Amino acid sequence: MDTLLPQAYLIGLVLLLGVAAVLVGRQIWRVRRDEVTLSRLERGGDGSGGSDDAASLYQLASVQLRKRLYGQAADNLKLALKQAQAGQDPAEALALIENALGFALAAQNNYKAAIRHYRSALEAKPDYPVALNNLAYALEKQINLEEARQTYLRVLELDSGNRTARKRLQRLERTLGTPAAPASGAN
Template sequence: MDGLLPQTYLLGLIVLLAIVAIVVGRQLLRTRRDELSLIQFEQEGAATSKDAGRLYELASVQLRKRLYPQATANLRQALKRLSGEPDEAKALIENALGFALAAQKDFDGAVKHYRSALNAKADYPVALNNLAFAHERLLEPEKSADLYRKVLEFEPSNTTATKRLKRIERQLRSGQDASSPEAANRKGF
């Protein structure tokens, strides 16, 4: 009985270390893959490419690497070179550009591009989610709540929209409670 406890402890420790090693290894492989993709795009001269698809791919890698200014420039070039592509391609590029701008705290610019993405593809829940988040950052909770509700119409199982909507509704209720006469009486005003 006394020998079982240390063995169980060691076995648990080995399992925990194996899990950590797998997680770290996957992250290293993912990072290495992005680095190699970035090097390959640079060697091919993708930044000067006339192909919107290649520019979008380059910008996607840059977004994963958090190189937001470079990704923004490449996505703008991709939009300029977009011709004869389906509306879904424009929606993807506009959404990615909005994301890059939002990451740089330019929420007004992000809103503009998210709206363009939705003009290209009206039933695009990712762009709707992103637009709602940008309005949330611009301190427009009513617009955010409406947009999250619209996301849930398209995708009822969207956990991001559900969580954020509940949070906003809680904030709106507490804000209304704080401004009501009953709340003022409770606070002693």
């Protein structure tokens, strides 16, 4: 009985350290993968010193967004958008780029420009719940609360299980003092 407690303690400690090592290792692997991708894309896949197509610029900007390099990401997304428009890329591609550009601008507290890009993303792809969520959040930040509420409701029409929209809508309705939206779908 006296040896059971120290053994349980040691086993628990080893398990805790093992889980911590796995989590730290995964995080290091992710950061390293982003660094390698960032380096490759900044050099350019062909070694020319830069990315030359909208997809590569979008991928570079995505890594920059994950690394919270919002200004650089916005610049690359603007270039990607110009190239995608010139190359007549599909509407889904334009929507992705516009949404990411809006996100980069919102992260820099430029909500007015972000709203413009979210709306452009929705023109390209009207049933894009991520862009709708982002638009609603930016509208909240611009104190356009009723339009934000309507936008969250539209998200829930498209994706009734969207937890982000449901949570933000509940918070917004408490602020506005309006009745909660009907609960549809899973929480």
